[in-house]
Amino acid sequence: MLNERDFYSDEPGSFGESEGRIDAGKMRPTMQNVAKAAGVSLKTVSRVVNNEPNVGEDTREKVSKVIEELGFRRNDLARNLRQGQISTTIGLIIEDIANPFYSNIAHGVEKVAQRYHYMVIICNSEENAQREQELSNALFRRRVAGLLMVPASHDHSYLLPEARLGTPIIFLDRPPDHLDTDTILLDNRGGARKGIEHLIAHGHRRIGVIGGDPLVHSGAERLAGYREALADRSIPYDEALLRSNRDEPLRAQEAVHELLMLADPPTALFTTNNRISIAVIRALYGMKRQIALVGFDDFELAELLPVPITVIAHDAAALGEQAAELLFARLHGDDLPPQHLVIPTELVVRGSGELPPE
Amino acid sequence: MLNERDFYSDEPGSFGESEGRIDAGKMRPTMQNVAKAAGVSLKTVSRVVNNEPNVGEDTREKVSKVIEELGFRRNDLARNLRQGQISTTIGLIIEDIANPFYSNIAHGVEKVAQRYHYMVIICNSEENAQREQELSNALFRRRVAGLLMVPASHDHSYLLPEARLGTPIIFLDRPPDHLDTDTILLDNRGGARKGIEHLIAHGHRRIGVIGGDPLVHSGAERLAGYREALADRSIPYDEALLRSNRDEPLRAQEAVHELLMLADPPTALFTTNNRISIAVIRALYGMKRQIALVGFDDFELAELLPVPITVIAHDAAALGEQAAELLFARLHGDDLPPQHLVIPTELVVRGSGELPPE
DNA sequence: TTGTACGCGTTATCAC
DNA sequence: GTGATAACGCGTACAA
Numbered sequence: 001m002l003n004e005r006d007f008y009s010d011e012p013g014s015f016g017e018s019e020g021r022i023d024a025g026k027m028r029p030t031m032q033n034v035a036k037a038a039g040v041s042l043k044t045v046s047r048v049v050n051n052e053p054n055v056g057e058d059t060r061e062k063v064s065k066v067i068e069e070l071g072f073r074r075n076d077l078a079r080n081l082r083q084g085q086i087s088t089t090i091g092l093i094i095e096d097i098a099n100p101f102y103s104n105i106a107h108g109v110e111k112v113a114q115r116y117h118y119m120v121i122i123c124n125s126e127e128n129a130q131r132e133q134e135l136s137n138a139l140f141r142r143r144v145a146g147l148l149m150v151p152a153s154h155d156h157s158y159l160l161p162e163a164r165l166g167t168p169i170i171f172l173d174r175p176p177d178h179l180d181t182d183t184i185l186l187d188n189r190g191g192a193r194k195g196i197e198h199l200i201a202h203g204h205r206r207i208g209v210i211g212g213d214p215l216v217h218s219g220a221e222r223l224a225g226y227r228e229a230l231a232d233r234s235i236p237y238d239e240a241l242l243r244s245n246r247d248e249p250l251r252a253q254e255a256v257h258e259l260l261m262l263a264d265p266p267t268a269l270f271t272t273n274n275r276i277s278i279a280v281i282r283a284l285y286g287m288k289r290q291i292a293l294v295g296f297d298d299f300e301l302a303e304l305l306p307v308p309i310t311v312i313a314h315d316a317a318a319l320g321e322q323a324a325e326l327l328f329a330r331l332h333g334d335d336l337p338p339q340h341l342v343i344p345t346e347l348v349v350r351g352s353g354e355l356p357p358e
Numbered sequence: 359m360l361n362e363r364d365f366y367s368d369e370p371g372s373f374g375e376s377e378g379r380i381d382a383g384k385m386r387p388t389m390q391n392v393a394k395a396a397g398v399s400l401k402t403v404s405r406v407v408n409n410e411p412n413v414g415e416d417t418r419e420k421v422s423k424v425i426e427e428l429g430f431r432r433n434d435l436a437r438n439l440r441q442g443q444i445s446t447t448i449g450l451i452i453e454d455i456a457n458p459f460y461s462n463i464a465h466g467v468e469k470v471a472q473r474y475h476y477m478v479i480i481c482n483s484e485e486n487a488q489r490e491q492e493l494s495n496a497l498f499r500r501r502v503a504g505l506l507m508v509p510a511s512h513d514h515s516y517l518l519p520e521a522r523l524g525t526p527i528i529f530l531d532r533p534p535d536h537l538d539t540d541t542i543l544l545d546n547r548g549g550a551r552k553g554i555e556h557l558i559a560h561g562h563r564r565i566g567v568i569g570g571d572p573l574v575h576s577g578a579e580r581l582a583g584y585r586e587a588l589a590d591r592s593i594p595y596d597e598a599l600l601r602s603n604r605d606e607p608l609r610a611q612e613a614v615h616e617l618l619m620l621a622d623p624p625t626a627l628f629t630t631n632n633r634i635s636i637a638v639i640r641a642l643y644g645m646k647r648q649i650a651l652v653g654f655d656d657f658e659l660a661e662l663l664p665v666p667i668t669v670i671a672h673d674a675a676a677l678g679e680q681a682a683e684l685l686f687a688r689l690h691g692d693d694l695p696p697q698h699l700v701i702p703t704e705l706v707v708r709g710s711g712e713l714p715p716e
Numbered sequence: 717t718t719g720t721a722c723g724c725g726t727t728a729t730c731a732c
Numbered sequence: 733g734t735g736a737t738a739a740c741g742c743g744t745a746c747a748a
Contacts, residue, residue, distance in 0.1 A: 028443060028523050030741055041719045046743065054717055071519035076499040077445060078741035081435045082724050085386060089479065089500070097468065098675070103461035110455065110482050119496060121447065122480045124468050138477060141434040142447070161429040165386050278658065285662055301636065301659045304643055317456070388725055399735040404727065412733055436725035440740050719748075725740105732735080 029070040038066040049074055080143070086167075090327060091139035093123045093132060093149040094172075101274055101297060101316050102150070105172060108320025109148060116328050118145065129153030140167070146327045148172055148320075154215065168330035172323050174217040175340075182330070184323045184341040188218050188296075191312040191345030192225025192270070195294040197232075198310070198347055199268045203357050204292060205235050208259040208266035210276055212247040222272045222296055241266050252279035253286075260289065267357035268292035274299045281309065292355040294347075303350050310353025314345045387428040396424040407432055438501070444525075448685060449497035451481045451490060451507040452530075459632055459655060459674050460508070463530060466678025467506060474686050476503065487511030498525070504685045506530055506678075512573065526688035530681050532575040540688070542681045542699040546576050546654075549670040549703030550583025550628070553652040555590075556668070556705055557626045561715050562650060563593050566617040566624035568634055570605040580630045580654055599624050610637035611644075618647065625715035626650035632657045639667065650713040661708050668711025672703045 031045045038045065040063060047055045048063040049072075055063075066072075080087045092109050094102040106122055113120045121139060125132040132152045136159065139147060146168040147159075156176040163169050163181060170182040199207055209226055212219045223242075230237050240262060243255035252271075259266055269291060271277040277295030284291065290307060298313035322341060347353075389403045396403065398421060405413045406421040407430075413421075424430075438445045450467050452460040464480055471478045479497060483490040490510045494517065497505060504526040505517075514534040521527050521539060528540040557565055567584055570577045581600075588595050598620060601613035610629075617624055627649060629635040635653030642649065648665060656671035680699060705711075 032741075042742080043719060043744095044717090047718090050743090056717060059717080071523075073495070073520075074499050075439070075443065075501060075741055077435050077439045077443070077501050078724090079743075080724095081433075081439055081726090082741080082743045085433065085435070085724070087435060087500070096465065097455070097461050098458075098465040100456075100458065100461070103455050103458070103464075106461075106480070107454065107456040107482065110480065114482075117496075119479045119481065119500070121477045122464070122468065123477065124465065124472075137431070138475075141432055142445070142477070143433060143435050162431075165429075281659075281662060299658070301639075301657075301663065304639060304663055305659065306662075306664045390725075400725095401727085401735060402733090405734090408727085414733060417733080433725050436740085437727075438740095439742090440725080440727045443740070717748105720746085721744100723744085724742090728739080729737085730735100731737100732733100 029072040030075070031072070034063065034066050034070060034072050037070060038063045086143045086145045088117065089119045089121055089142070089144050090324075091121045091123065091136070091142075091144040091147045091149075093125050093135050093139075093147070093151075095127050095150055095152065096124050097122060099275065100299065104316035105150075105320035105323075108317035108322075109324045110320075111317075112321050112324035112328070118328075125150075125152045127152045133158060136162075145331055146170070148323050148327060150174060151176060153177075168327050170323050170327050170330075172319060180338050182323075182326055182339045184319060184326065184339075184343065186218065186314050186319065186343050187345045188221035189225040189228070191296060191314070191347075192222040192272075193229045194345070194347045195270060195296070195310075195312045195353070196226050196229035198349070198353055199270070199292060199294055200229065200233055200235065202268075202292065202354055204266075204268040205357075206238070206241060206264065206266045207268045207270055208241045208243070209270045209272065210243045210246050210252055210255045210259075210280055211272035212245065212276065214244045219272050226270060246276055246279075247273075249275070249279035249282070252276045253283035256280055256283040256287070260287070260291070266291075268294070268353075268355075271295040273297050277309065277311070281305065290355065292357070293352040298348060305352075307352045307355070308350035310350045311348050312345050313348045314343055319343050386433075387430040388433070389430070392421065392424050392428060392430050395428060396421045444501045444503050446475065447477045447479055447500070447502050448682075449479050449481065449494070449500075449502040449505045449507075451483050451493050451497075451505070451509075453485050453508055453510065454482050455480060457633065458657065462674035463508075463678035463681075466675035466680075467682045468678075469675075470679050470682035470686070476686075483508075483510045485510045491516060494520075503689055504528070506681050506685060508532060509534060511535075526685050528681050528685050528688075530677060538696050540681075540684055540697045542677060542684065542697075542701065544576065544672050544677065544701050545703045546579035547583040547586070549654060549672070549705075550580040550630075551587045552703070552705045553628060553654070553668075553670045553711070554584050554587035556707070556711050557628070557650060557652055558587065558591050558593065560626075560650065560712055562624075562626040563715075564596070564599060564622065564624045565626045565628055566599045566601070567628045567630065568601045568604050568610055568613045568617075568638055569630035570603065570634065572602045577630050584628060604634055604637075605631075607633070607637035607640070610634045611641035614638055614641040614645070618645070618649070624649075626652070626711075626713075629653040631655050635667065635669070639663065648713065650715070651710040656706060663710075665710045665713070666708035668708045669706050670703050671706045672701055677701050 031042055034045045035042045048060050097103055110120050123135040129152050140162050148170050150173045154177050156179040175183045227237055246252040246255045271280050274297035295311045298311045302309040389400055392403045393400045406418050455461055468478050481493040487510050498520050506528050508531045512535045514537040533541045585595055604610040604613045629638050632655035653669045656669045660667040
């Protein structure tokens with residue numbers, strides 16, 4: 001059953017009120033109002049609301065009754081202002097919540113936050129550096145207790161003042177620039193290596209890469225993993241097989257056409273993230289072309305496609321969870337030097353990565 | 359370029375600070391500190407911070423300089439407390455941000471909120487009525503300006519006191535119970551009708567339904583659409599073809615087996631949401647069985663499966679956007695009676711819905 | 717067990 | 733154009 005007490009303080013409470021129409025404009029009751037109505041002092045109400053000791057049982061009941069009658073609800077804005085100047089809210093800045101990668105991160109973060117009785121403000125930066133900065137400032141003005149972010153910009157010194165004030169700031173998926181702080185990344189390079197080694201093991205020597213912004217750390221690392229794998233096998237690195245800045249689906253499709261039109265075309269493709277993988281798969285279907293493919297990031301239904309897609313998978317929710325756990329550890333006084341965690345990746349063999357050359 | 363001014367008030371600002379290590383614990387500067395350091399009064403600083411008139415140009419510059427030096431940032435907790443007792447934050451309660459349906463809604467909401475300079479606290483109710491109530495109370499204690507929710511519970515009279523206080527509350531995807539307030543739904547019944555009519559037109563008379571909780575409004579309406587479509591064609595409604603409470607993937611798979619094992623099995627299936635559709639598709643693949651299928655909700659890659667999936671599609675982001683727009687209209691004084699909006703659905707023909715019986 | 721006085725950081729009022 | 737003072741709603745410290 002629901003607990004009436006914490007309607008106004010910490011947990012839920014049923015509220016016996018008949019149904020009806022809404023008419024706005026009434027005054028929101030304050031502790032002061034409750035105190036007057038109950039004939040006690042402000043502080044006594046405060047004690048009751050926060051379940052503090054040293055209140056007579058009769059007093060407590062009387063106050064509780066008034067609280068219910070008036071529909072009082074503690075104002076956490078005022079409470080936080082008085083208590084510590086920071087709110088029990090954390091901020092999460094991601095690129096786009098509609099992308100499953102980020103929504104899984106968000107899910108992990110929110111899950112942990114709920115455990116700690118914190119709430120999460122989620123913001124979409126749309127991969128825009130200026131917006132990232134606007135959003136962080138807006139969050140800091142709201143005195144979020146901490147900030148988790150997948151950075152879009154390439155200079156995070158603007159976060160330094162806030163970090164110095166003690167606000168934990170944790171970077172997800174991409175490391176900060178010009179700032180030394182907690183970071184949690186995927187094993188981008190290692191994952192890419194595994195994927196490329198897999199293709200090589202299946203006989204491929206000309207492997208095309210379709211990727212996004214080469215300045216984004218995760219993409220750059222995946223490309224580095226590609227190069228390392230080739231170098232290991234003494235396979236020449238051919239820039240003609242590379243297509244960058246293909247985050248837009250249309251641009252990714254063009255890349256497929258371009259690569260397959262080459263005089264000496266690739267026999268396999270490596271796509272560096274989920275959105276690009278999907279765009280490329282669409283393009284290949286449109287061309288009725290079959291070619292070996294390994295994609296970074298897993299995605300739903302990959303295993304049910306006519307040629308099931310071999311991917312480098314990882315646990316995005318765990319990324320969010322571990323980042324949030326680290327944040328709360330910092331809030332609880334953990335004072336270790338900046339941490340750098342890595343989430344492992346796994347090659348999931350499904351079919352597209354095992355197609356032979358030609 | 360970035361604007362320095364709104365680092366401390368409304369927009370972003372660059373912050374000239376060299377890189378380095380973080381050490382916490384410094385005091386957060388207040389307006390009082392700025393005032394003292396600049397040799398002006400508190401109110402003058404306030405004027406500068408908020409770009410109010412009646413400040414001499416020289417004074418404004420002097421204060422701005424101190425603000426930058428000290429790294430002052432306005433405390434919006436205190437600001438909101440003083441101004442109107444509500445924050446420039448809205449709440450969004452959904453079932454699960456990792457589900458694309460909800461993450462698209464969230465994306466729409468956040469997009470609109472950014473336009474109005476509001477931020478969004480997103481909470482996952484996990485389809486749990488008690489948690490829904492806990493979360494709304496926590497949001498109200500934080501004095502969110504308004505609340506958007508996909509309800510999980512079946513009695514929302516507990517929201518009445520807050521609604522009476524003037525906090526706009528808007529229901530998405532499912533209507534409230536025991537409360538008359540703004541609601542924005544999908545055309546569940548009409549969409550389901552279209553889907554079932556389509557199957558009937560392709561010769562099906564025994565159509566199995568695999569759905570979730572029958573008490574959830576959207577699911578119930580989709581089932582109602584199913585029944586209406588059958589009734590229109592005088593096709594008997596056979597309860598043996600119905601499987602409810604199949605939100606769990608395993609339970610959905612069982613449903614497929616159960617239905618196909620029937621003495622007089624269905625020749626087509628109707629799945630009432632995206633998660634169930636996907637679970638069912640997996641089951642059918644596992645059985646190497648092909649059967650006509652129409653699913654409610656579109657999902658990524660549906661068109662690339664070996665038998666592309668015919669679905670009843672809709673614009674979840676638009677659902678979120680319109681709900682948010684309505685919320686802000688309410689905040690800006692719109693005083694019309696409770697609105698009831700409907701987002702249209704569309705039958706997307708791809709293949710699975712056109713398979714013949716047998 | 718209960719109450720009083722004050723402060724949290726900001727904005728509003730009204731005086732100068 | 734500028735400043736003193738009182739709020740906003742609550743918690744802390746200490747007194748009664």
